[in-house]
Amino acid sequence: MNVVFDFGAVLFEWQPAELLRTHFSHLTPTAEAAQKLAVDMFHHEDWVAFDRGTRELPDVVAAMARRLALPADMLHGFLAPIGERLLPIASTVALLEQLQHRRANRGDVHLYYLSNMPSPFARVLENRHDFLRHFEGGIFSGDVKLAKPDPAIFELLAGRYGLLPADTLFIDDSAANVAAARRLGWQAIHCTSPAALPAQVAALLPA
Template sequence: MINTIIFDLGAVLIDWNPDYMYRSIFADEQEMRHFLTNVATSDWNEEQDAGRSLQDGTEWLVAKHPHHEENIRAFYGRWIEMLGDAFEGTVEIFKELRESGKYKIYALTNWSAETFPMAQQKFDFLNWFDGVVVSGEEKMRKPAPEFYQILLDRYNVNPAESLFIDDNYRNILAAEKMGINCIHFTTSDKLKEELLAIDIL
């Protein structure tokens, strides 16, 4: 019986995309794609999610790509411009689950400890959780089993009685190996269908 719901945040509840900011810098879409694929990569950003400071991450990348310095410094200098809107359909599901009183609801997110407070200021629902585990604060990230274990231990969660919702299939596979029930998130409507099918909603 499920008594705990664990949400990922980015691309599930919150729309975050570097394109939003970099489109104001790059006039050419192909140049922007090249920069985000080969310079300010998702792997590089994930190191900050895993606890490396924004300053250290920025200086490391500038040293590697000095001719891109201005655009690299914009990544965290203008990071707030990468935050889009909330996915209202998922927020409504979250609200319904919370108001039912049947579940403890947590967030397990790969997010820099330095940028997460900016998201908290923008999105009030980030204060609704019974607990939030942020990778940048813990110095580890999904899909490391130890990161999931922090949440399970901290909040005394039984994996078999929990349900994890994440858009990244890599993270889903890691959670399933730990005995956590999972839903691979694609859209809010599909999530609602799947939760109704298992009597969670």
């Protein structure tokens, strides 16, 4: 069984509204205001293009500053170090290590990742977190100019590593990404609670 992990909100904490409340407190007096700013910032084509690797951060910052009427230097100071602010989710790291142990002893599990992640942030994570070495391979969107839920990025991962759909389990916090994987014949878990993942994954692995 191939187990494919997303990163944000699955393997690493990703709570953009909380980050914004910390760094833009004057603009986010309420949780609702923080959530609206998070949507305006991270669910717009400006950011999606950065995720996909088709725009560089300085261009994104300039466009976002104009669109949201925010100082460009403040935006850059917030966005540039996001890679360093992504903290591992302990329960998912423990699951990854358990699966790596099973792979070493039984050889019936293989570990990969498929993450929408800008290339600069991906390099930071690779350099900071030794547990990523448990993965046999994977794809960051920013490196291939494709992003989930585009089926092409799923097919690229499958082709690169010889993954058969029926033998592949995909874990993601996005319902749209999970639906895209299922349309390709992959098994999938919609991760809404990382603490629940060990039991969910165990139920789908070979006995």
